[in-house]
Amino acid sequence: MLKEKPQQPVSFFQQVYDLVRIIPPGYVMSYGQIAQLLGHPRASRLVGWAMHRCPSQIPWYRVIKKTGELPLSNSLFPLSDQRRLLEQEGVSFLTSGLVDMKKHQYKLEEIDL
DNA sequence: AGTATGACATAGC
DNA sequence: AGCTATGCCATAC
Numbered sequence: 642m643l644k645e646k647p648q649q650p651v652s653f654f655q656q657v658y659d660l661v662r663i664i665p666p667g668y669v670m671s672y673g674q675i676a677q678l679l680g681h682p683r684a685s686r687l688v689g690w691a692m693h694r695c696p697s698q699i700p701w702y703r704v705i706k707k708t709g710e711l712p713l714s715n716s717l718f719p720l721s722d723q724r725r726l727l728e729q730e731g732v733s734f735l736t737s738g739l740v741d742m743k744k745h746q747y748k749l750e751e752i753d754l
Numbered sequence: 755a756g757t758a759t760g761a762c763a764t765a766g767c
Numbered sequence: 768a769g770c771t772a773t774g775c776c777a778t779a780c
Binding site: 671672683686687689690691692694695705706708711712 | 759762
């Protein structure tokens with residue numbers, strides 16, 4: 642009998658990347674939301690780290706904080722660029738400078754990787 | 755194999 | 768309403 646070796650579950654990070662990849666233009670998702678979808682309701686920081694690593698070409702700028710704030714600016718991922726990219730996709734910002742989450746948060750019920 | 759890390763979230767003050 | 772403290776947990780080293 643071949644004991645079917647459980648096909649190694651895709652790493653958490655990989656799942657994060659796969660999920661981020663399917664966010665349609667004009668929408669955003671929060672770190673906590675992604676973590677929850679992947680079965681780790683409180684591992685938002687983990688998602689943050691996954692995005693920090695960001696090995697793949699993925700729409701990283703579509704992942705923001707739950708509050709609608711853009712995460713953080715650094716030389717690699719300039720905040721101004723992130724805002725510009727989102728605006729180009731039609732994401733509207735409130736006067737406070739936050740993304741209008743009510744409009745643009747991508748609600749995904751189930752993962753289908 | 756143990757510790758540090760991290761683009762967050764939430765509660766409390 | 769802004770700040771600190773604490774939880775979180777798979778990777779990196």
